[in-house]
Amino acid sequence: MIVGGITAAATTGALVAIGHRLGNSGIPFAAISAALFHRTAAGGEAGLVFGGLVLHVTVMFVLASACVWLVTRLRLSNLFAAAIVALGELALSWVFAWSRGSGMATILPFGDRIVLAIVTAGALVVGMRFAFPSLRNA
Numbered sequence: 001m002i003v004g005g006i007t008a009a010a011t012t013g014a015l016v017a018i019g020h021r022l023g024n025s026g027i028p029f030a031a032i033s034a035a036l037f038h039r040t041a042a043g044g045e046a047g048l049v050f051g052g053l054v055l056h057v058t059v060m061f062v063l064a065s066a067c068v069w070l071v072t073r074l075r076l077s078n079l080f081a082a083a084i085v086a087l088g089e090l091a092l093s094w095v096f097a098w099s100r101g102s103g104m105a106t107i108l109p110f111g112d113r114i115v116l117a118i119v120t121a122g123a124l125v126v127g128m129r130f131a132f133p134s135l136r137n138a
Contacts, residue, residue, distance in 0.1 A: 010120075
């Protein structure tokens with residue numbers, strides 16, 4: 001829960017900042033939701049933004065669980081597991097956009113998605129530091 005909460009908070013903040021730079025803070029969240037519901041994200045409707053926020057937080061908790069599993073079960077280092085998960089997120093957004101023709105990867109430039117992957121990896125490492133104090137001393 002701790003790792004997922006920290007990751008969701010950090011990446012949500014990054015997406016708000018990226019969206020603000022693009023003209024509307026809700027654009028990334030509307031794009032996430034619009035791809036799933038087969039709608040357009042151009043309007044930035046409140047329902048699409050809220051749905052995208054919920055989907056984003058859910059995916060971040062799933063990615064955090066995957067990262068914790070890699071560290072605890074496969075004994076990978078925190079940084080390596082976080083990098084694998086962040087690269088997986090980047091690839092997943094591209095595959096989703098390629099297969100559906102919509103999604104966050106169609107609206108955000110590649111550089112912004114790389115920044116999001118870096119923020120995700122950093123948040124996962126920091127979250128694991130808080131969640132597992134024994135890993136801090138290892």
